[in-house]
Amino acid sequence: MVNESSSLTAGAPPGAAGRSDGESSSIGRTRRRQAWLLVLPMLAVLAAIAGWPLARTLWFSLSDAQLSDMASRQFVGLANYIGETGVLRDPEWWNAVGNTLQFALVSVSLETVLGLGVALLLNHPSRLRTLLRAAVLVPWAIPTVVSAKMWTWMLHDQFGVINALLLSAGLIDHPLAFTADPDLAFPTILLVDVWKTTPFMALLILAALQMVPGDCYEAARVDGVPRWRVFFRVTLPLILPAVMVAMIFRALDALRVFDLIYVMTSNSSATKSMSIYVREQMIDFQQVGYGSASAILLVMIIALVVGCWLTFNRVRMEGK
Amino acid sequence: MCQIQLTQLQKRFGATPVLADVNLTVEEGEFCVFIGPSGCGKSTLLRIIAGLDDASAGDIVIGGRRVNDVAPARRDVAMVFQSYALYPHMTVYENMAFGLRHLKLPAAEIEQRVRRAAESLHLTALLDRKPGALSGGQRQRVAIGRAIVRKPKVFLFDEPLSNLDASLRVKTRVEIARLHRELNNTSMIYVTHDQVEAMTLADKIVLLRPLEGKSGVASVAQVGSPLELYHHPANQFVAGFIGSPAMNFLPGVVASAETARVTVRAGDALLSAAVDAAGLAAGGAVTLGVRPEHVVAGQGELVGRVVHIEHLGEHSFLYLDTALSPQPLVVKTAQGDVPLGSRMPFSLPAESLHLFHADGAAARRLRVPADAACVPA
Ligand SMILES: Nc1ncnc2c1ncn2[C@@H]1O[C@H](COP(=O)(O)OP(=O)(O)O)[C@@H](O)[C@H]1O
Ligand SMILES: [Mg+2]
Numbered sequence: 001m002v003n004e005s006s007s008l009t010a011g012a013p014p015g016a017a018g019r020s021d022g023e024s025s026s027i028g029r030t031r032r033r034q035a036w037l038l039v040l041p042m043l044a045v046l047a048a049i050a051g052w053p054l055a056r057t058l059w060f061s062l063s064d065a066q067l068s069d070m071a072s073r074q075f076v077g078l079a080n081y082i083g084e085t086g087v088l089r090d091p092e093w094w095n096a097v098g099n100t101l102q103f104a105l106v107s108v109s110l111e112t113v114l115g116l117g118v119a120l121l122l123n124h125p126s127r128l129r130t131l132l133r134a135a136v137l138v139p140w141a142i143p144t145v146v147s148a149k150m151w152t153w154m155l156h157d158q159f160g161v162i163n164a165l166l167l168s169a170g171l172i173d174h175p176l177a178f179t180a181d182p183d184l185a186f187p188t189i190l191l192v193d194v195w196k197t198t199p200f201m202a203l204l205i206l207a208a209l210q211m212v213p214g215d216c217y218e219a220a221r222v223d224g225v226p227r228w229r230v231f232f233r234v235t236l237p238l239i240l241p242a243v244m245v246a247m248i249f250r251a252l253d254a255l256r257v258f259d260l261i262y263v264m265t266s267n268s269s270a271t272k273s274m275s276i277y278v279r280e281q282m283i284d285f286q287q288v289g290y291g292s293a294s295a296i297l298l299v300m301i302i303a304l305v306v307g308c309w310l311t312f313n314r315v316r317m318e319g320k
Numbered sequence: 321m322c323q324i325q326l327t328q329l330q331k332r333f334g335a336t337p338v339l340a341d342v343n344l345t346v347e348e349g350e351f352c353v354f355i356g357p358s359g360c361g362k363s364t365l366l367r368i369i370a371g372l373d374d375a376s377a378g379d380i381v382i383g384g385r386r387v388n389d390v391a392p393a394r395r396d397v398a399m400v401f402q403s404y405a406l407y408p409h410m411t412v413y414e415n416m417a418f419g420l421r422h423l424k425l426p427a428a429e430i431e432q433r434v435r436r437a438a439e440s441l442h443l444t445a446l447l448d449r450k451p452g453a454l455s456g457g458q459r460q461r462v463a464i465g466r467a468i469v470r471k472p473k474v475f476l477f478d479e480p481l482s483n484l485d486a487s488l489r490v491k492t493r494v495e496i497a498r499l500h501r502e503l504n505n506t507s508m509i510y511v512t513h514d515q516v517e518a519m520t521l522a523d524k525i526v527l528l529r530p531l532e533g534k535s536g537v538a539s540v541a542q543v544g545s546p547l548e549l550y551h552h553p554a555n556q557f558v559a560g561f562i563g564s565p566a567m568n569f570l571p572g573v574v575a576s577a578e579t580a581r582v583t584v585r586a587g588d589a590l591l592s593a594a595v596d597a598a599g600l601a602a603g604g605a606v607t608l609g610v611r612p613e614h615v616v617a618g619q620g621e622l623v624g625r626v627v628h629i630e631h632l633g634e635h636s637f638l639y640l641d642t643a644l645s646p647q648p649l650v651v652k653t654a655q656g657d658v659p660l661g662s663r664m665p666f667s668l669p670a671e672s673l674h675l676f677h678a679d680g681a682a683a684r685r686l687r688v689p690a691d692a693a694c695v696p697a
Binding site: 213215216218219220221222223224225226229233234237238 | 370371372391392393394397398399401403405406407408409418419421422466470
């Protein structure tokens with residue numbers, strides 16, 4: 001993941017800045033060498049912590065390795081991917097892909113909209129603002145496992161406070177099994193994820209909002225431009241680049257979603273994500289080769305989504 | 321019809337008074353300049369007129385209508401901000417059109433207004449650029465264009481030239497003067513801290529002074545035409561602010577006060593000033609003032625030692641150590657080849673002298689040098 005996210009910010013190759021003052025000039029060459037020297041340690045670290053595990057996983061995915069006996073693995077080529085029993089022919093896998101994409105799409109959209117709303121509220125000068133700004137971060141600061149457990153208890157069908165509240169308010173006539181009911185499990189997971197990550201979005205968007213020059217708003221005020229128009233024509237376009245980056249960060253997270261689902265609804269196939277599927281194959285079924293293949297596919301799907309996103313963004317920026 | 325009237329206007333930020341007792345009328349079509357040292361509340365006053373800030377007390381009347389509680393958009397004013405406040409993501413065209421789009425004007429009308437403004441400001445070739453790709457002067461013209469297309473009754477400028485280099489400043493100053501002539505009947509209020517801009521552009525100058533937390537001081541030091549402020553400063557603050565280099569001040573004691581001639585002992589010299597003697601009596605402490613350009617150098621009964629010279633080509637400024645005041649006396653002279661340390665005779669004509677009472681108020685001058693046939697208001 002480190003690879004994809006770092007390419008967002010450091011898109012230009014090292015030394016690109018020096019290119020304008022002549023390929024062949026010695027000062028340009030020195031600069032380029034310096035640039036490489038400076039990024040070299042980072043490249044080495046990346047190779048060690050991201051490149052090596054990825055390469056190993058790729059290697060395992062081409063074998064029939066078992067967790068119990070890794071040494072006696074055999075090379076099987078692409079059988080784990082496209083063989084009779086390969087990942088790509090497993091409907092369970094495609095179910096997980098569908099779940100994950102749906103989860104990422106809906107949760108990131110909801111978080112963006114809600115985060116924008118919260119950020120706009122927090123951006124209004126008020127004495128409460130500092131306090132609220134700290135308070136809003138609480139869901140984000142709690143470890144996911146803890147908040148997932150907390151929500152599991154709150155949503156418990158017999159002892160949960162939420163069922164109790166809904167029952168006493170007369171909104172439902174029997175307790176709902178939020179995490180067990182296949183129809184409710186997916187929305188429940190979504191809800192908790194949105195609760196947890198909206199603050200992150202809100203803070204990033206708030207930072208973007210504060211970068212919008214205040215005098216633009218005053219100019220619009222003197223000119224009598226209606227507020228909604230100012231929002232859609234001035235605020236939104238100016239914060240959009242930051243929102244896009246925040247969205248892709250969140251999308252990367254959402255496509256790898258694991259802990260929340262593992263804690264809350266680990267048995268439900270309605271909420272099985274790609275990461276859950278990979279873990280199940282590797283640990284529960286001990287199929288390291290097969291699991292590695294699905295892990296590689298997971299990375300490829302994420303890379304594909306990010307690639308599409310960046311291309312879309314670039315086209316959008318150039319179209320303007 | 322579009323007169324602006326401010327009565328007893330006060331502004332405080334928290335407990336700190338920033339503007340006090342502002343009473344002011346800007347006539348329709350008038351070019352009014354607010355000038356004063358940095359931090360004296362010029363921008364604040366402009367923003368109060370625009371409606372971006374609220375006055376703490378007092379009335380704002382535009383075109384006969386009290387607008388204290390009227391939204392900025394309904395005051396029929398357009399403002400050019402010091403920072404230009406252009407929308408960074410819009411083209412020059414969109415920047416100018418944006419303030420019109422919600423007015424439900426026909427598209428052709430918007431197009432025509434923008435094109436016409438662009439033409440008069442030489443922006444036509446830049447209409448598709450974004451502000452980031454413009455120079456400071458071009459951005460500034462876009463900001464003015466954005467105000468013009470709205471056809472307001474009142475233009476408000478907040479130090480529009482302060483971010484430009486010297487030559488562009490002169491050019492744009494001329495452009496703004498031309499703009500004001502073309503848009504007759506449009507009042508302009510123009511904030512600056514540059515007295516050359518104020519003197520060259522203004523029909524009326526409003527000189528503001530900082531309150532510095534004091535109470536009982538009015539913000540407006542003087543209102544008048546440029547020449548009135550130059551020749552008949554109402555008080556020592558105005559006298560010291562207008563004119564560059566600043567007026568020389570000589571502390572003294574009244575020796576005799578006759579109706580049209582006050583004699584003051586400054587240092588070991590007796591100087592007479594052609595000012596109204598009302599309120600003066602022998603023995604009272606006063607301050608005499610004389611502008612560097614009104615000291616007659618090269619002849620006279622007074623004498624000073626040249627301690628510093630500034631050559632400006634056309635003329636020079638001599639700094640003379642004299643017995644009149646502790647600070648050197650600044651003298652403007654056409655002769656530049658004066659050796660340092662030499663003795664320079666000079667005289668201070670009675671009609672060139674200003675006299676300020678102990679509280680800073682100026683005594684009325686009865687005669688002014690021949691170059692100024694200007695009658696006090
Ligand atoms: N929003 C504000 N809150 C508190 N003090 C302010 C505010 N705006 C301006 N001031 C103070 O008011 C005074 C006048 O400011 P300003 O009108 O910007 O001065 P000028 O434009 O003449 O330089 C300054 O001392 C400034 O510190
Ligand atoms: Mg200012």
